[in-house]
Amino acid sequence: MSFLPYALAAWICCVGLYGIVTSRNLVHLALCLTVTQSSTYVLLLAIGYVQGGGPPIFKGVKLGTTAVDPVVQALVLTDIVVSVTVLALILALALDVHKEAGTVDPDAIAEMSG
């Protein structure tokens, strides 16, 4: 079962993409983008996992104890921050679209603009 976390990451990525393409609502679309992005969290953490390893925190834990990779965890932290800020920006754009077009259905907006 050593492949399972990677398969999960691939599955989350594809499900998110499917949601983006079939979305009928810009808010839903933005959340699907977040789902797609969260596949990278699973992938990064899976890559850095060490069998039997503890967290890379050595307060009260002897130095040299097996621990997982701290670098990928720091990358996931960056990833989450970027994801949240981009989500905020997209939602603000969706609000603007709603103000201008009166709808958040991407298809209806595309029809309106010709």
Next chain:
Amino acid sequence: MSRRVRLAVFVPALGVFAALLVWGLVGLPDFGHYVGPYGYLLDRVAVPERHVTNVVTAVVFDYRGFDTLGEEFILFTAVVGVVLLLRGDEPEAPELNDSIGSDLVRVGGVLAVGAALLVGLWLVAFGYLTPGGGFQGGVVVAAAALLVFLVSSYRDWEGIGSEHVLDPLEAVGAGGFVVIGLAALVSGLPFLTNLLGPGTTGTLRSGGSVAFLNWATALEVSAALLVLFSEFLEEYVVPLAAESS
């Protein structure tokens, strides 16, 4: 493009993409058999070198501090973007009478605000010793402030969510990170070099610059999130609530 055509194009493309993805992922080392070397190396050297017991925080604010500077400014830029889009020439926000009547909710809410604020500050303060850090703690602090809106009223929230307070705080947080980095340049070292000596392992006086970068980030993150909350509340939630009341 109709939905049917779009799906007809997308589904085969997704199949090809998924196949490529799985093919690539199969080539990775087995789950649980991380090959390194950087993770293993940092787990060994971070504590002796920087006296920081949370190695993730040491990576974020020291070994990859420059990367975090970029991340701070992604956050900063996105917030500026949201403000530019939403903060408009709206008429004065309508008077909203949304005070919570239930005493139980108000008292419980005040306790929850206090508890959440304390947890947030604790996550920041000890972020380089135990699990936590400026980003995580900053988010919890911002959530504590948002709780005020939920358990009290929009008017009480406005006191915290004022742009005149938050905008400068966010700038100080983002700018503080740069200033700490520049301090190293002034002393003739490369940008963002850890100054001040490593201190005593396992105490708050450890990690040198890590502690200061941690607090600057906490300030930046909590102010940024509060700016976002207040913009969305002011431009969307309050007008909608006023309309329906």
